[in-house]
Amino acid sequence: MTYSRKLQITVPCSSSNIGPGFDVLGVTLSLYLTLDISIFEPSSVKENYNAEVVLTYSGEGNDGVPLSVEKNLITKTALYVLACNNISGFTAPMTINVNNLIPMGRGLGSSGAAVVAGVMLGNVSGNLGLTKDRMLDYCLMIERHPDNVTAALMGGFIASYLRELNTDDTGIPHSEELEKKNDMINKLSSQIVPERIGHYIKLNWAKEIKAITIIPQFEVSTAEAREILPNDYNKNDVVFNLQRLAVLIMALSQSPPDADLICQAMQDKVHQPYRKQLIPGLSEIITNVKPTTHPGLLGICLSGAGPTILALATHNFDNISKTVIDMFAKENIEAVVKVLDVVEGGAQVVETKYNNA
Numbered sequence: 001m002t003y004s005r006k007l008q009i010t011v012p013c014s015s016s017n018i019g020p021g022f023d024v025l026g027v028t029l030s031l032y033l034t035l036d037i038s039i040f041e042p043s044s045v046k047e048n049y050n051a052e053v054v055l056t057y058s059g060e061g062n063d064g065v066p067l068s069v070e071k072n073l074i075t076k077t078a079l080y081v082l083a084c085n086n087i088s089g090f091t092a093p094m095t096i097n098v099n100n101l102i103p104m105g106r107g108l109g110s111s112g113a114a115v116v117a118g119v120m121l122g123n124v125s126g127n128l129g130l131t132k133d134r135m136l137d138y139c140l141m142i143e144r145h146p147d148n149v150t151a152a153l154m155g156g157f158i159a160s161y162l163r164e165l166n167t168d169d170t171g172i173p174h175s176e177e178l179e180k181k182n183d184m185i186n187k188l189s190s191q192i193v194p195e196r197i198g199h200y201i202k203l204n205w206a207k208e209i210k211a212i213t214i215i216p217q218f219e220v221s222t223a224e225a226r227e228i229l230p231n232d233y234n235k236n237d238v239v240f241n242l243q244r245l246a247v248l249i250m251a252l253s254q255s256p257p258d259a260d261l262i263c264q265a266m267q268d269k270v271h272q273p274y275r276k277q278l279i280p281g282l283s284e285i286i287t288n289v290k291p292t293t294h295p296g297l298l299g300i301c302l303s304g305a306g307p308t309i310l311a312l313a314t315h316n317f318d319n320i321s322k323t324v325i326d327m328f329a330k331e332n333i334e335a336v337v338k339v340l341d342v343v344e345g346g347a348q349v350v351e352t353k354y355n356n357a
């Protein structure tokens, strides 16, 4: 069989919240999920034709990720996008080779990246011609907190919100539930995808600020880390976060960065205090690792739902990382370090070869 198209989809990882910006801020980082796709026939739409799709997988999660297209989060999402557009299944035989460098369940947006990759796969395999803004709607039907998917899709340092949806839409599950339910695609695809669910704005990021990610070798599921949060908040805690959030987005855009301002503006009272019980060492790390003790450090927080620690810094990366690694070690937790760049480009599809035959 000869291929007719070869495509590559790349989706970056992301760190969300950045302290006070719970479910609002996302920053796109230089670690990628890549899909190499060979499509073996023109993807003309044939009704009720389910083409054979071979999925292979390497990298993070390769020991546990399902390779059945109905169960894997990426292909399941693509099938959902196709179903919403009245296409039942993949319409052309294809191979999809996934290479994933994003650690799973660590707070680096692995599920958001998988959802974005799936929406892009659905878009290209069904020749749907969706814009990125429309693809964001599909992502947000699956992952209801917009921070990671918006960063992964659009790139850069980004703030987002969901518009309030009417009651018919509110029964739509999060991707963490998507894992558990085999009939989810059918349920979701019977719902119309509302337009312009997500709204976002790209923010400036001072070029000298790098992201040190200290990644503990255990997983925290986002579902669990969200369940632990209260339904109601104290007014003072909400005001505490709002004040810092407004200051932080400007402070991170300024060169040279003001470490004292950023460090204080990265504090949070909405999610981190509750998540300490899931992440041994978190409290000690965010309380004791400061720009005053570690020159070059600007601020430190939990990345997404954790357990990764995000340290923003301009230099002295080894010293900052070593302190955090040693603090995790006291809790008998091993951690690895990745110093990542903030990347302006979001997810993309590149057509690497096209045969007209």
Ligand SMILES: Nc1ncnc2c1ncn2[C@@H]1O[C@H](COP(=O)(O)OP(=O)(O)OP(=O)(O)O)[C@@H](O)[C@H]1O
Binding pocket: 014, 016, 033, 061, 065, 072, 073, 074, 100, 103, 104, 105, 106, 107, 108, 109, 110, 111, 112, 114, 148, 176, 179, 220, 221, 222, 223, 303, 304, 305, 306
């Ligand atoms: N490349 C992938 N292929 C298939 N499934 C994936 C992939 N990446 C993530 N997942 C699924 O998503 C789950 C992790 O999602 P979860 O939301 O708990 O954490 P995260 O996205 O890594 O962290 P956070 O949302 O805090 O940034 C994995 O256990 C797996 O089921």
Ligand SMILES: N[C@@H](CCO)C(=O)O
Binding pocket: 016, 017, 022, 023, 024, 109, 145, 147, 148, 222, 225, 226, 271, 304, 305
């Ligand atoms: N803002 C989300 C990100 C996790 O994906 C949270 O902290 O739960």
